Amino acid sequence: MGITKTDFFTSKQNQLANLAKALANPARIAIVEYLLKVDSCICGDIVTELPLAQPTISQHLKELKNAGIIQGTIEGKSICYCLNADAIQILQTFFSKIITKVDKNKCC
Amino acid sequence: MGITKTDFFTSKQNQLANLAKALANPARIAIVEYLLKVDSCICGDIVTELPLAQPTISQHLKELKNAGIIQGTIEGKSICYCLNADAIQILQTFFSKIITKVDKNKCC
DNA sequence: TTTATATATTGCAATATTACGATATAATTT
DNA sequence: AAATTATATCGTAATATTGCAATATATAAA
Structure with a gap:
């Protein structure tokens, strides 16, 4: 189908999966690493830093923000x-x- | 486009993104949690444990294995x-x- | 060697993600 | 107020993911 069966799993399992999903992209890893380096910055700084267009960066920031990884x-x-x-x-x-x-030791 | 610009990022960034992607699904989180509980098991055990069909579990196991998270x-x-x-x-x-x-303290 | 058991693969439909040009919004500067 | 700057949203094309039925493969049991 292409849709995850969210309802069949616990909220904790879905929470972990959603956090992992927010980081399941090298551009978003790069954004997190950049934020770690500079402490804080504006969207335009990241557009300059990464080889992606401004709307793409904006979209990635939105996903990181929705997941709660950035504010x-x-x-x-x-x-x-x-x-x-x-x-x-x-x-x-x-x-x-x-x-x-x-x-x-208990591994196969 | 729908394709990640892998070449523009470091291998470390891609590695972290791929590991995160492998866990970016509640079914795969559930598989990891189950394996943590029972130490080791066969595919059929997970099919019994989770509300997903056997081919679906097999596919999830393949992805976790490709990412190196399970063996x-x-x-x-x-x-x-x-x-x-x-x-x-x-x-x-x-x-x-x-x-x-x-x-x-350096956050905005 | 036929049957049963365990897992993988194929093919497909539904949906999600990635990326960006064009454009909208919103605050700042001139 | 008009122009500039900073970011977000819309629309769309390309591709990826999710899930499963059907089927293939491969070992074990009868």
Whole structure:
């Protein structure tokens, strides 16, 4: 069909999948890395930094914002974006738990 | 277009995006969580566990395996799957670095 | 060797994603 | 107010993803 069976999974599973989906693109990884480096910036800075058109960057920022990975604050005629550690913490916790719990000896 | 501009990004950025993409689906999150619980299992166990058809589970397992998140070992007529902590470690390291480096005071 | 069991592959329909040109919106500057 | 600057939205084409029925493959059991 092409539609994920969201209803059959828990809200936690859907939350993790949505956060992962927001980062499932190299341009959005690059945006996150850039924001980590400069702490905060405006959309135009990213357009200059990455080899993608302005509407494309704007769309990627929207997806990161919808997922809660970044936040945007209106500052005059531009919008200041920065990372939201809380959302990334959810992913970090999930992967940390896996790392500590995986028992290589019980693997096949 | 619908095609990611892979060539314009670093291999590290593409690697992180591909790992995230492998987990960007609640069914695959559920598979990972199930594998974490039972340490290892066969495809049929997951088909019983999740509300998806056998070909769909098989496809999800293939994607997780291609991304390096799980490994499969042939055991007679079935295939034993388990988590590969190394791949998940890459994501964990990335997110840990973000968490420790994000400076909330420099946010907008 | 026929049958059963376990998983993978193929083919397809429905939907989602990626990218961008054109254009809209909204605040700033002149 | 008109021009400029910064970002968002719309529309669209190309491609990718999701899910499954049908079928193929491959090993084990009878």
